Amino acid sequence: MVAENYRDVDRKVGEACARSGRKREEVTLIAVSKTKPVEMIREAMDAGAEVFGENKVQELCDKYDQLPKTLHWHLIGHLQRNKVKYIVDKVDLIHSVDSLRLAEEISKEAEKKQVDVNILIEVNVAQEESKFGVSVEETENLVREIAKLPHIHVLGLMTIAPYVTDPEENRPVFRTLKKLAVDIKMKNIDNVRMDVLSMGMTGDYQVAIEEGATMVRVGTGIFGERNYSV
Numbered sequence: 001m002v003a004e005n006y007r008d009v010d011r012k013v014g015e016a017c018a019r020s021g022r023k024r025e026e027v028t029l030i031a032v033s034k035t036k037p038v039e040m041i042r043e044a045m046d047a048g049a050e051v052f053g054e055n056k057v058q059e060l061c062d063k064y065d066q067l068p069k070t071l072h073w074h075l076i077g078h079l080q081r082n083k084v085k086y087i088v089d090k091v092d093l094i095h096s097v098d099s100l101r102l103a104e105e106i107s108k109e110a111e112k113k114q115v116d117v118n119i120l121i122e123v124n125v126a127q128e129e130s131k132f133g134v135s136v137e138e139t140e141n142l143v144r145e146i147a148k149l150p151h152i153h154v155l156g157l158m159t160i161a162p163y164v165t166d167p168e169e170n171r172p173v174f175r176t177l178k179k180l181a182v183d184i185k186m187k188n189i190d191n192v193r194m195d196v197l198s199m200g201m202t203g204d205y206q207v208a209i210e211e212g213a214t215m216v217r218v219g220t221g222i223f224g225e226r227n228y229s230v
């Protein structure tokens, strides 16, 4: 089931790339495995999945220990400063940095472990009160401050679009994030790349790709509905 779902989503990612004149290699499909057991992750691996997204530090560390070290782990959920130390040497990318204090902690722990950490800035494009992330207006300043820190590289931006029934409703959100990344990239800030755009989830990843996503985070579409009550 999971393997079949993964192949299906992977194919749709390819189709969205083709529709928008983009190369398939430009878009990374992140299999969001939060709340799902390692057996299901293995099934996704069998279908070719190599990049997994988790939103909790403890869960990421548990799965990291149990699975092959060839996999790539991305932290996509809100990160507390006191947990940074557990993951800086395990993750390829942290998608959810939204404050200078958090970035400073990442930089400090990266220094201790002698690693470099890649991050994205989480932008609350739709200005939803329930969501983390900086505003569009604050983003450039935060990027400039974080760029000065050692052992940390700002690769781009991430957003969690609103939950909608028609994915077209989120097209303006994705367009706004893309434009923001282009605007910041043009400033040529040292240590800032702005090449990565993490946007699009199960309901809207194809639209996100059409609008320039380079990473899509798909959970339900691969692993099925999550059950938080158990």
Ligand SMILES: *Cc1c(COP(=O)(O)O)cnc(C)c1O
Residues within 6 Å of the ligand: 032, 034, 055, 076, 077, 160, 201, 202, 203, 217, 218, 219, 220, 221
């Ligand atoms: C859970 C989660 C996803 C995946 O959501 P689905 O709708 O299940 O694809 C993507 N991004 C973040 C940040 C998440 O927490």
